[in-house]
Amino acid sequence: MPQMDWLANHMDKCDQMAEWLHREFSYEFAQQSLASWQQEFAAGQRDGRWKCLIAMEHGQLLGGASLASHDLPDRPELGPWLACVLVAPSARRRGIAAQLIEGVCSHAREVGIITLFLHTHSQRDYYARLGWDVLERFEAWGKEQWLMARCL
Known part of the structure; x- marks a missing residue:
């Protein structure tokens, strides 16, 4: 069974998680090098x-999800954000993403956040099943995107 913890307690995994995100969401990082x-x-x-x-699990990174202060440059008035949700392909279909998302939402609620935002180009229906509402459709990075929110 996977263990959940904050990356800050396992900084030896930070570069790997950042690399996975940079590769998976390469369109968002077109202007930023991996090292940066x-x-x-x-x-x-x-x-x-x-x-x-x-x-x-067994010392291996399976994935992560972030509570981000800013995640959509064109919408600086919104936030905080659920961002950087990614599970390694070999660990998918085990409910890990949902556990990570719920963990971030629980933490946000505990620190007094009442609404979280996210944007996605391909997982709108998945997030809707987890209680997120579509606010609007927009174009960014050459892709159709969905802005979503969840009241905590």
Whole structure:
């Protein structure tokens, strides 16, 4: 069974998680090198900008999800965000993403956040099943995107 913990407690996994995100969401990182993103993501674990909950099993990173202060440059008035949700392909279909998402939502609720936002281009229906509401459709990074929110 996977263990959930904050990435800040396992910084040896930070570069790997950042690399997975950079590769999976390459369209968002077109203007940022992997090394630059790894530095930003690591700093974000220390200052809370990218507070990431990770899943591990037998010392191996399985995936993560972040509570981010900003995640959509064109919408600086919105936030905080559920961001950087990613589970390794070999660990998918085990409910890990849902556990990570719920962990981030629970933490956000505990610290007084009442609404979280996210954007997705391919997982709208999945997030809707987890209680997220579509706010609007928009175009970004050359893809159709969905802005969603969840009241905590």
